[in-house]
Amino acid sequence: MDKVQLYKIIHYTHYTVVTIFLVIYFIKTILLLSNKQEALKKISKTLKVPEMIVSFLFLGTGIFLLTQLPEIKMLMIIKIGLVLLSIPLAIIGFKKGNKLLASLSFFMLVSSFGIAEVHHKRMGAITNDAKSTGDNFDAQNYYSEKCSKCHGDDGKAMIMGAMDLSVSTLDRTVAIQVIINGRGTMPATGLSEKEADAIASYVETLRK
Ligand code: HEC
Structure with a gap:
């Protein structure tokens, strides 16, 4: 497992x-x-x-x-x-x-x-309408529309207690779960694992 x-x-x-x-x-x-x-x-x-x-x-x-x-x-x-x-x-x-x-x-x-x-x-409520499907899922676009309001475009904004993604060391598998299900005050997105994986991978590019 x-x-x-x-x-x-x-x-x-x-x-x-x-x-x-x-x-x-x-x-x-x-x-x-x-x-x-x-x-x-x-x-x-x-x-x-x-x-x-x-x-x-x-x-x-x-x-x-x-x-x-x-x-x-x-x-x-x-x-x-x-x-x-x-x-x-x-x-x-x-x-x-x-x-x-x-x-x-x-x-x-x-x-x-x-x-x-x-x-x-x-x-x-902020995330559900942005669900997109299939292969033309644009992780970067999704991030700037739905994630940057708390994390900022560079991942450092820390609005509403959001974590600084540029210093995050979170493992990909856990990050995917956080993105899908939310955690603490971070909302769930309900994205598919594939989509969440694409975003998690984009988020990793924000690391220093
Ligand atoms: C409403 C504000 C908010 C939005 C929108 C938001 N986040 Fe978060 N995010 C948070 C908060 C708050 C935490 C810390 C959660 C906790 O305390 O456990 C967090 C944590 C994270 C973490 C875990 C970092 C770590 O090192 O543990 C990741 C990854 C993450 N967010 C990515 C995203 C992505 C990708 C999106 C867009 C789909 C997003 N967030 C949208 C507030 C937000």
């Missing part, structure tokens, strides 16, 4: 387990809020092992994805902070049957999930 696939699989796994985690918490919170103590007990018992597996994967994949970041941005700190804080709140909330704490914890988890998504979507 190559690096691209590994990154893809872990990225996908992370999103999947986070979603499952949220669904489990949503059900439990609803049961707590509607005073269904017996049902809550039953479901907590049934889901104990799956929940442990999901939590473990959640943290494991999250830590891996963190190690792939060149630097930790404020948004990421807020996101991690919310997740880390929501865990003890959830434990105490469910143990004591405290509805406020349990709801707060669920709300924090959803917010942390939402923060990155909203950001991606909002910025993603």
Whole structure:
């Protein structure tokens, strides 16, 4: 398995387990809020092992994805902070049957999930219309239309926290994934691997 696939699989796994985690918490919170103590007990018992597996994967994949970041941005700190804080709140909330704490914890988890998504979507709007197809894909043109607004024509602009591409040492395979899926505040482009490869190769020419 190559690096691209590994990154893809872990990225996908992370999103999947986070979603499952949220669904489990949503059900439990609803049961707590509607005073269904017996049902809550039953479901907590049934889901104990799956929940442990999901939590473990959640943290494991999250830590891996963190190690792939060149630097930790404020948004990421807020996101991690919310997740880390929501865990003890959830434990105490469910143990004591405290509805406020349990709801707060669920709300924090959803917010942390939402923060990155909203950001991606909002910025993603700039790229989707520029999708071009097939062989006449002009990487340089695409770059100056869609990438230079943050990275600048020379790759050095660093607008909106964009990384300086002239000093980037990022491996081609990872760069392709960043270009396709976005990362942090960088929007996803949804380009094909071939197109992303063409752009990644153009971006490498900006290096000193
Ligand atoms: C909305 C601003 C924005 C746009 C538009 C944008 N980027 Fe980025 N780019 C960023 C940010 C922010 C980062 C750092 C991401 C992070 O913190 O993980 C980044 C990181 C990168 C990286 C990783 C560099 C490294 O060394 O890790 C590459 C490669 C890259 N961008 C290429 C592109 C290309 C190619 C395009 C056009 C398709 C593009 N970017 C469009 C903001 C942007």
